Amino acid sequence: MAERLVACNLCEASCGLRVDVDGHHVSGVRGDPDDPHSRGHLCPKAVGLAQLLADPDRVRHPLIREGERFRRATWDEALDRAAAPLRELRARHGADAVAIYVGNPVVHAHGSALASQLLTMAIGSKNRFDPNSQDSNPRTFACMQVYGDPLAMPVPDLDRTDFLLILGANPVVSKGSMMVAGDVEGRLAAIRARGGAIVVVDPRRTETAKIASEHHFIRPGGDAALLLAILHVVFGEALVSAPHGDRLAELRGAVAAFPPERVAPAIGMTAPVIRSLARRLATARTGCVYARVGVCQNEFGPVASWLVEVTNVVTGRLGAIGGAMFPTPAADVATLGRILIGNRWGRWRSRVRGLPEYLGALPSATIAEEIETPGPGQIKALVVIAGNPVMSTPAGERLGRLLPRLEHVVAIDYYLNETTRHAHVLLPPRHVFETGNFELILHRFGVRNGARYSPAILATPDDTRADWEIATELALRLRAPRRAHHFARRLARDLPDRIVDTLLRLGPYRLSLAALRAQPHGVDLGPLVPGVRIRRGRANLAPGVFLADLPRLGAWIDARAAALVLIGRRDLRSNNSWMHNLAALAKGPDRATLHVHPDDATRLGLVDGGRARVRSSAGELEAPVVVTAEVMPGVVSFPHGFGHQAAARTLAIAAALPGASANAITDARRVEPILGTS
Ligand SMILES: Nc1nc2c(c(=O)[nH]1)N[C@H]1C(S)=C(S)[C@@H](COP(=O)(O)OP(=O)(O)OC[C@H]3O[C@@H](n4cnc5c(=O)[nH]c(N)nc54)[C@H](O)[C@@H]3O)O[C@H]1N2
Ligand SMILES: Nc1nc2c(c(=O)[nH]1)N[C@H]1C(S)=C(S)[C@@H](COP(=O)(O)OP(=O)(O)OC[C@H]3O[C@@H](n4cnc5c(=O)[nH]c(N)nc54)[C@H](O)[C@@H]3O)O[C@H]1N2
Ligand code: SF4
Ligand SMILES: [Mo]
Numbered sequence: 147m148a149e150r151l152v153a154c155n156l157c158e159a160s161c162g163l164r165v166d167v168d169g170h171h172v173s174g175v176r177g178d179p180d181d182p183h184s185r186g187h188l189c190p191k192a193v194g195l196a197q198l199l200a201d202p203d204r205v206r207h208p209l210i211r212e213g214e215r216f217r218r219a220t221w222d223e224a225l226d227r228a229a230a231p232l233r234e235l236r237a238r239h240g241a242d243a244v245a246i247y248v249g250n251p252v253v254h255a256h257g258s259a260l261a262s263q264l265l266t267m268a269i270g271s272k273n274r275f276d277p278n279s280q281d282s283n284p285r286t287f288a289c290m291q292v293y294g295d296p297l298a299m300p301v302p303d304l305d306r307t308d309f310l311l312i313l314g315a316n317p318v319v320s321k322g323s324m325m326v327a328g329d330v331e332g333r334l335a336a337i338r339a340r341g342g343a344i345v346v347v348d349p350r351r352t353e354t355a356k357i358a359s360e361h362h363f364i365r366p367g368g369d370a371a372l373l374l375a376i377l378h379v380v381f382g383e384a385l386v387s388a389p390h391g392d393r394l395a396e397l398r399g400a401v402a403a404f405p406p407e408r409v410a411p412a413i414g415m416t417a418p419v420i421r422s423l424a425r426r427l428a429t430a431r432t433g434c435v436y437a438r439v440g441v442c443q444n445e446f447g448p449v450a451s452w453l454v455e456v457t458n459v460v461t462g463r464l465g466a467i468g469g470a471m472f473p474t475p476a477a478d479v480a481t482l483g484r485i486l487i488g489n490r491w492g493r494w495r496s497r498v499r500g501l502p503e504y505l506g507a508l509p510s511a512t513i514a515e516e517i518e519t520p521g522p523g524q525i526k527a528l529v530v531i532a533g534n535p536v537m538s539t540p541a542g543e544r545l546g547r548l549l550p551r552l553e554h555v556v557a558i559d560y561y562l563n564e565t566t567r568h569a570h571v572l573l574p575p576r577h578v579f580e581t582g583n584f585e586l587i588l589h590r591f592g593v594r595n596g597a598r599y600s601p602a603i604l605a606t607p608d609d610t611r612a613d614w615e616i617a618t619e620l621a622l623r624l625r626a627p628r629r630a631h632h633f634a635r636r637l638a639r640d641l642p643d644r645i646v647d648t649l650l651r652l653g654p655y656r657l658s659l660a661a662l663r664a665q666p667h668g669v670d671l672g673p674l675v676p677g678v679r680i681r682r683g684r685a686n687l688a689p690g691v692f693l694a695d696l697p698r699l700g701a702w703i704d705a706r707a708a709a710l711v712l713i714g715r716r717d718l719r720s721n722n723s724w725m726h727n728l729a730a731l732a733k734g735p736d737r738a739t740l741h742v743h744p745d746d747a748t749r750l751g752l753v754d755g756g757r758a759r760v761r762s763s764a765g766e767l768e769a770p771v772v773v774t775a776e777v778m779p780g781v782v783s784f785p786h787g788f789g790h791q792a793a794a795r796t797l798a799i800a801a802a803l804p805g806a807s808a809n810a811i812t813d814a815r816r817v818e819p820i821l822g823t824s
Contacts, residue, residue: 150603151178151666154192155254155578156721158588159321159328160598161188162667165196165579170607172196172579182670183596184328189321190719190730197728198577199604203797204560205574207609216562216572221611221619228571229623231554232269235526236624242497243526245273245513249533250281250722252613255578256586257642261558261617262531263486266506268621272494273516273525277538279509279817280824281439284447285324287491287504287821291689292455294681296489296505297480297590300458300470301325302434303674304333304593307468308342309430311423313369313454314440318353319716323438326585326592331357333593343430345423347372348440349713350741350783351776362423363778366711367444368413369437371703372420373453374404374696379424380460387462388687390678396688397456400696404703412703414778428461432468440713446699448820452692459685465678472679475589476597476657476671477649491821497523501822509822510539511814517548527554529620531613532575536564537723537787537807540824541764541814546792558616562796563724564807573620575613580606584646584659595675597650598668599659614642691820698819708780710746712760714808715785723787726800738788738805740769746780747773760784764813767806784808 147168154161162181166174175196179186198204208224209216219227235243246269252258266274278286286296293299302310304327315323322330334357337344344358347369355361364372378401380386388394406417427433437454441447455470463469483489492502496512498519508516513535517525528549536546542564549555549568557566558573566572582602589597611619618638622631643659650657655671662669678685719731726732740758742750752758754773759766760782769784777783788805790797817824 147173152579152603153583153585153598153600153668154188154195155583155585155600156191156195156725157321158323158326158591159184159187159330160326160585160588161192161328162598163188163192165603167603170199170604172199178667180667181328183594183598183668185332187329187332191721191725194725194728194731195578197730198560198725199579201727203727203799205562205572208574209572211570221609224571224573225619225623228556228573229620231570232527232529232556232624235553239526240523241270242272242523244269244271244529245275245516245525245527246271246529246531247513247533247535248274248276248531250277251532253587254585255581255613256584256646257581257612257614258532258575259586260642260645261613264621265529265531265617268624269529272503272508274507275510275513275535276507277510277533278505278507279511279822280443280539282324282442283504283821283823284442284451285438287448288451288455290489290491291691292452292685292687295480295484297483298472298680299324299591300455300464300472301591301593302436303432303468303471304337305673307337307432307434309426309433310337310342310344311427311433311435312344312346312354312358313435313437314348314442315436315438316348316352316354316716318357319718324591325436325438326588343426349778349781350715362419363414365412365414365778366713366781367446367702369441370446370450370453370699371404371409371413372415373450373457374401375406375409375420376424376427376457377401377453377460378405379421380428383425385425385428386460388460389462390464390683390685391459391687392684393686393688394460396693397460400688400693403700409703412706414780427457432463432466433461434458434463434469442823443714445702445818446695447818447823449692449695449699452689455685456687459687464685465676467676471674471676473590473592474595474654474671474675475592476595476653476655477584477586477589477646478653479586479590479649482645482649497521501817504821509817509824510535511541511817511822511824513539514541514545514548514814517545517552526552528552529556530565531558531617534563534565534723537809540809540812542807542809543765558613561724561727562793564790564793567793567796573616574608574610575616576606576610577604579604581612582643586646594673595671596668597657597662597671599662601663601666695820711781712762712811713781713783715741715783717785720785720787726788726790726803727797729799732799732803736770736804737785738769739772739784741772741774741777741783743777743779743781744773744775746782747771760811762811762813763816765811767810769806
């Protein structure tokens with residue numbers, strides 16, 4: 147048995163692990179106290195990551211569909227069978243007939259991230275989808291508008307801030323999002339230990355709220371309104387300090403219509419609380435607003451995300467110690483992103499509903515209708531890499547019913563999940579312990595600068611291949627003449643590592659992959675450096691696209707809607723729709739429960755431990771009820787990613803778990819108007 151050092155890549159925390167390896171078998175997983183970033187921290191999912199190696203349901207060789215069944219195939223046969231119909235459909239119906247969905251896990255591995263981009267380019271379709279339209283699009287869009295680049299994203303300087311306002315994020319469970327912080331709970335606890343304050347604003351009293359100094363409920367979707375009211379106070383009380391902001395006067399004019407007294411009743415807060423928040427935020431020695439998924443996944447996500455940036459800028463926190471600071475990554479992915487994807491919005495629109503492209507992708511809310519609606523450009527085939535859109539996109543259940551109608555589906559995934567079970571060809575990737583990894587994208591969001599190369603620690607006994615290799619082989623079959631394959635293959639081999647090596651060498655610390663390999667615990671590159679590293683050095687505080695959406699927000703505020711609103715809930719032993727097939731994470735009480743406030747329970751005749759029927763404009767599900775004052779009145783909470791019964795034949799443990807899919811009742815028609823975020 148030997149101890150190996152490797153990083154977990156399931157979430158942004160990137161915990162350094164010590165793994166006991168016995169041949170192909172992992173017998174133990176511990177946190178690595180010598181990892182300067184994660185400091186020995188880990189969560190139960192690390193054990194799940196090890197169990198993934200041994201999961202009997204994980205696919206270990208290529209599969210080809212024969213009627214209702216799959217049979218084992220060689221890689222050559224499977225790749226040919228994957229590519230030929232894609233070429234044929236493209237020739238017959240045009241490139242847009244082949245759609246591609248790129249799932250969340252590719253963000254966490256440099257080889258997979260580049261693989262997904264290579265496949266996207268090889269397919270060349272306008273119908274490219276990813277989960278960002280349920281996730282981060284409003285955030286990156288706000289950064290693009292305000293700072294000029296979607297990845298020019300300031301992160302909270304957690305280790306030095308005195309006042310942290312957290313909106314719509316639950317880092318104690320999620321471990322941080324677009325905020326890469328090992329041992330995030332320890333870093334948050336340290337804020338209070340040194341006399342600082344954490345204020346959480348969330349419709350649920352979350353695990354993070356419980357370790358904060360203060361928690362306030364907010365009506366879902368209310369953050370944009372709250373921030374306008376905060377800015378109203380900041381301007382009104384002359385607390386502005388915006389050395390890096392342009393168009394301050396327009397911003398001042400825009401917020402004038404949103405005093406706390408107008409906003410408060412609509413968002414379930416009070417004007418004195420809003421005023422106090424504004425004053426403390428603006429006058430704390432150091433301070434920062436941090437917002438994530440809860441602020442994006444609602445009808446005002448883009449405006450709210452813009453106002454988060456603006457609030458940090460006008461309170462003088464941008465690029466300041468303890469404020470919202472720009473990391474200095476060792477290898478910067480932003481340039482690569484500009485070249486490969488282009489920082490654009492609205493280059494094309496979805497065929498049926500006319501929703502805009504953003505960063506090369508259309509909103510996932512349009513997939514089903516693009517499959518369903520006949521005519522030129524209709525989707526006939528789908529390639530899925532590392533995703534499960536049936537579980538993760540709005541109207542996912544409807545998508546599940548449509549997939550069998552497609553002429554061809556190719557999936558690159560460990561599992562035959564609710565989506566990939568409809569594949570005609572399944573191409574299984576390697577486990578991260580078998581491939582080596584550099585967190586290329588995440589270092590853009592580090593609360594401290596650092597870098598780490600995580601080597602392959604196991605030789606695979608399976609007939610699997612790395613995502614990059616699979617993508618290369620598919621791309622060759624889609625685009626290159628046979629005689630060029632041998633040469634192109636050689637050119638592509640190790641290309642992801644070579645790209646990372648080049649970026650490291652060009653980077654500010656003049657590192658290299660070899661230098662990182664020599665530092666197996668990872669290297670700490672110091673605290674964030676003050677300064678505003680954005681184009682022109684100025685922030686545009688008043689982009690027209692957001693100002694134009696304010697009347698809609700004003701109408702929402704004045705309407706004071708009262709309908710029950712559904713929000714999500716993440717769980718420590720769950721990772722979106724997957725990792726539910728692993729004993730270490732599947733055990734324990736049912737998590738797919740509906741949290742209901744006691745007042746609502748009484749009104750609706752619901753009892754703790756009973757069942758509720760939840761109906762939306764899109765569908766219906768049934769869930770066990772937990773009556774709890776931890777959600778605010780008028781709000782119910784239900785997690786996504788559960789309800790695996792449809793995959794009973796291929797996900798034995800997950801399918802035995804109770805639960806229903808939240809995305810059976812999210813309505814694909816209900817998106818915000820700027821980006822089409824669900
Ligand atoms: N254990 C675990 N960790 C994960 C994941 C997982 O599934 N499980 N998923 C990973 C992924 S893909 C992501 S993107 C990140 C997300 O990371 P976070 O953004 O930290 O994740 P959430 O826990 O969804 O936090 C969102 C919070 O917003 C609140 N909320 C909902 N609507 C509103 C609103 O309108 N306003 C406000 N202010 N709050 C609102 C919710 O109650 C919730 O507490 O987590 C990552 N980490
Ligand atoms: N209602 C509701 N819906 C949501 C959310 C919500 O809060 N509420 N959250 C949204 C968010 S933030 C996200 S990010 C999405 C996630 O949505 P998706 O990305 O569509 O789905 P995941 O559940 O992450 O599934 C990932 C799949 O990738 C496979 N996989 C894992 N690692 C690898 C790998 O290295 N290579 C390959 N090829 N495959 C791999 C897994 O087996 C799994 O099948 O869900 C979104 N959907
Ligand atoms: S917090 Fe858990 S899932 Fe995230 S990197 Fe650490 S061990 Fe992995
Ligand atoms: Mo996400």
